[in-house]
Amino acid sequence: MRHIISLLMANEAGALSRVAGLFSARGYNIESLSVAPTEDTTMSRMTIVTSGSDAVIEQINKQLNKLVDVVAVMDLSEGEHLERELMLVKVRAQGDDREELKRMTDIFCGRVIEVSNSTYTIELTGEGAKLNNFLETIGRELILETVRTGASGIGSGERILKL
Amino acid sequence: MELTGAEIVIRCLQEEQVEYVFGYPGGAVLFIYDELFKQDKVKHVLVRHEQAAVHAADGYSRSTEKVGVAIVTSGPGLTNAVTGIATAYMDSIPMVIISGQVPTYAIGEDAFQEVDAVGITRPCVKHNFLVKDPKDIAATIKKAFYLASTGRPGPVLVDIPKDVSNQKAHFEYPASVNIRSYHPPGNGDGGQIKRAAQMLLEAKRPMIYAGGGVVLSGASGQLTDLVRLLGFPVTNTLMGLGGYPATDRQSLGMPGMHGTYEANMAMHHCDVLLAVGARFDDRVIGNVEHFAQEQRKIIHIDIDPSSIAKRVKVDVPIVGDVKLVLDELLGVLRSSRQKPDAADLAAWWKQVDEWRAKGGGLRYRNSSEIIKPQFVIEKLYEITGGDAYITSDVGQHQMWTAQYYKFDKPRRWVNSGGLGTMGFGLPAAMGVQLAHPGETVACVTGEGSIQMNIQELSTCKQFRLPIKVVALNNRYLGMVRQWQEFFHGNRYSESYMDALPDFVKLAEAYGHVGMRIDNPSDVEPALKEAFARKNDLVFMDFRTDSTENVFPMVPGGKGLSEVILAEDL
Numbered sequence: 001m002r003h004i005i006s007l008l009m010a011n012e013a014g015a016l017s018r019v020a021g022l023f024s025a026r027g028y029n030i031e032s033l034s035v036a037p038t039e040d041t042t043m044s045r046m047t048i049v050t051s052g053s054d055a056v057i058e059q060i061n062k063q064l065n066k067l068v069d070v071v072a073v074m075d076l077s078e079g080e081h082l083e084r085e086l087m088l089v090k091v092r093a094q095g096d097d098r099e100e101l102k103r104m105t106d107i108f109c110g111r112v113i114e115v116s117n118s119t120y121t122i123e124l125t126g127e128g129a130k131l132n133n134f135l136e137t138i139g140r141e142l143i144l145e146t147v148r149t150g151a152s153g154i155g156s157g158e159r160i161l162k163l
Numbered sequence: 164m165e166l167t168g169a170e171i172v173i174r175c176l177q178e179e180q181v182e183y184v185f186g187y188p189g190g191a192v193l194f195i196y197d198e199l200f201k202q203d204k205v206k207h208v209l210v211r212h213e214q215a216a217v218h219a220a221d222g223y224s225r226s227t228e229k230v231g232v233a234i235v236t237s238g239p240g241l242t243n244a245v246t247g248i249a250t251a252y253m254d255s256i257p258m259v260i261i262s263g264q265v266p267t268y269a270i271g272e273d274a275f276q277e278v279d280a281v282g283i284t285r286p287c288v289k290h291n292f293l294v295k296d297p298k299d300i301a302a303t304i305k306k307a308f309y310l311a312s313t314g315r316p317g318p319v320l321v322d323i324p325k326d327v328s329n330q331k332a333h334f335e336y337p338a339s340v341n342i343r344s345y346h347p348p349g350n351g352d353g354g355q356i357k358r359a360a361q362m363l364l365e366a367k368r369p370m371i372y373a374g375g376g377v378v379l380s381g382a383s384g385q386l387t388d389l390v391r392l393l394g395f396p397v398t399n400t401l402m403g404l405g406g407y408p409a410t411d412r413q414s415l416g417m418p419g420m421h422g423t424y425e426a427n428m429a430m431h432h433c434d435v436l437l438a439v440g441a442r443f444d445d446r447v448i449g450n451v452e453h454f455a456q457e458q459r460k461i462i463h464i465d466i467d468p469s470s471i472a473k474r475v476k477v478d479v480p481i482v483g484d485v486k487l488v489l490d491e492l493l494g495v496l497r498s499s500r501q502k503p504d505a506a507d508l509a510a511w512w513k514q515v516d517e518w519r520a521k522g523g524g525l526r527y528r529n530s531s532e533i534i535k536p537q538f539v540i541e542k543l544y545e546i547t548g549g550d551a552y553i554t555s556d557v558g559q560h561q562m563w564t565a566q567y568y569k570f571d572k573p574r575r576w577v578n579s580g581g582l583g584t585m586g587f588g589l590p591a592a593m594g595v596q597l598a599h600p601g602e603t604v605a606c607v608t609g610e611g612s613i614q615m616n617i618q619e620l621s622t623c624k625q626f627r628l629p630i631k632v633v634a635l636n637n638r639y640l641g642m643v644r645q646w647q648e649f650f651h652g653n654r655y656s657e658s659y660m661d662a663l664p665d666f667v668k669l670a671e672a673y674g675h676v677g678m679r680i681d682n683p684s685d686v687e688p689a690l691k692e693a694f695a696r697k698n699d700l701v702f703m704d705f706r707t708d709s710t711e712n713v714f715p716m717v718p719g720g721k722g723l724s725e726v727i728l729a730e731d732l
Binding site for chain 2: 009010013014017018021025055058059062063065066068069070071072163
């Protein structure tokens with residue numbers, strides 16, 4: 001089953017490689033991984049999307065907690081949470097396609113953030129499924145390049161991961 | 164006060180009351196060695212290979228309760244140390260390894276003797292640090308000792324670039340450590356401990372399975388009290404030997420691949436299993452699915468939450484320091500009016516004793532013609548009064564020693580259990596002997612393992628370490644040969660050790676005493692003579708039966724009740 005794990009870790013050199021190394025050494029899946037500093041500059045937030053049986057997910061949580069640089073771990077999938085991903089897509093936009101692509105972007109609540117004679121670059125955020133849906137809708141032949149950040153997640157309401 | 168980085172390193176070691184560091188100098192640690200030279204509080208033991216430095220620090224730690232310390236230089240110094248670090252990591256041994264690094268300005272430029280030490284060691288340390296500023300050295304070393312010795316212990320590496328060891332900074336050794344992301348468990352959960360107590364009191368076929376965590380946590384007294392209070396059978400793993408007296412009737416010996424029949428059958432058929440500081444590893448419970456076929460409740464006490472429910476389902480998990488948890492569990496049991504059911508327990512013991520009689524797990528056919536390796540260990544046990552510090556290498560001799568040397572006390576048995584590192588025994592014995600100068604220290608080894616670190620005979624000479632090397636020389640990589648005989652159609656691929664050195668001459672060349680023993684009748688006199696030489700290292704080359712196998716044996720991937728006994732073949 002797919003799980004989205006959120007963690008806070010010390011913003012130390014090599015901290016990211018400890019987490020990535022743990023996943024590869026123990027044979028855990030990583031679907032996506034995103035990391036950036038938080039409002040507390042000594043700490044980074046990492047969001048990992050992984051999958052596995054309940055036993056594997058339990059081990060992942062325990063092993064992450066064992067890393068000295070990891071301050072707190074939360075399996076967001078265990079409760080209500082919000083999930084967003086940012087995608088940039090460059091598409092071939094010529095002739096009739098230009099209008100159609102603009103319309104589709106509007107329907108998906110995206111934005112065209114750069115225009116050239118022959119291309120659009122579209123920005124879209126949402127859950128992974130929505131982004132996939134958008135890509136399917138516009139069709140592979142028009143897509144020149146996609147860049148996705150991987151999921152970021154946050155607990156709903158009072159469900160907070162903070163020190 | 165302003166000190167150089169190197170001075171700070173040594174001052175930190177002094178503050179930590181480090182008695183010995185084991186190491187090997189090189190370019191990147193020259194400033195540190197210069198400061199070592201200028202003082203005499205921290206004594207340095209010069210090994211002949213960095214792997215041995217780490218094993219020696221490891222042996223020192225295992226036989227005491229102290230943190231072992233090793234210093235190695237950058238590049239090959241560090242890579243040579245990696246096997247030792249991984250060995251300590253797998254067995255949760257508290258150690259601090261200080262490695263030199265190329266100067267900060269050269270890092271990443273493929274400088275001479277540069278290697279990414281933090282990257283290479285990351286999967287086999289509890290934590291590691293690269294110190295880029297001399298003002299961070301003291302706090303980092305303080306953290307390293309704290310991390311190594313608290314919680315589930317383990318090795319911690321501190322990598323120090325050469326320029327950092329030569330720059331000055333203010334020195335003040337921190338009085339305490341606070342790492343916001345690190346909170347080692349202490350007491351276990353009271354409610355869970357009460358549940359465990361109740362489950363133990365209601366058990367009909369109880370079994371206690373005690374691992375290395377008992378030894379590391381210094382809880383053998385508590386374990387012994389618990390086992391006697393409840394009257395239950397107990398088995399100590401390879402890492403846990405000595406955690407409960409092996410000569411006691413309630414001890415069923417070691418479990419696992421080469422464990423006793425009674426220990427394995429009791430593990431398999433019990434209805435309540437109390438696991439203490441043990442991790443249900445593949446060499447202990449064999450096939451997990453097979454183990455799960457029998458219904459039993461499992462109580463698991465461990466300081467590392469990730470050890471619990473890793474391979475088997477656990478009914479009552481208790482995360483905490485084994486010693487503290489056992490103290491509390493003993494309190495609950497002592498204040499309870501309920502006692503284990505005497506009739507149930509008597510019936511269970513009757514069954515256990517039947518297994519003990521049937522398995523007779525530790526039988527071998529002795530010979531008057533050829534030396535049986537088990538016979539040597541039995542005599543070693545007798546002659547040392549069962550009270551020596553014994554290190555071992557890895558292979559058949561290790562298993563025979565674990566089986567036939569009845570350890571009654573913790574920290575007397577020093578071996579590489581998790582990683583299974585050949586070459587561990589001799590350097591580990593050096594650390595043990597330095598920690599216990601007046602005590603008897605023997606290294607049981609084979610002609611294969613000993614050659615992996617035989618250069619340390621030179622270190623033993625330099626530091627006058629009167630270790631007794633008991634080499635069971637069967638001219639084969641015995642455990643490999645055994646598996647080839649059982650599972651690979653007797654095709655002894657590369658397991659024969661041709662062109663062995665004359666170990667007697669070799670020992671003499673290093674300035675020690677060498678003995679060669681070919682006949683069973685000479686085993687006892689030779690051991691007596693060797694152990695009477697209190698001040699000499701004696702290398703005993705026992706020419707043993709090359710066809711002897713280790714029994715009982717649970718073949719890889721099989722279940723605990725699918726054991727092969729000696730008489731089955």
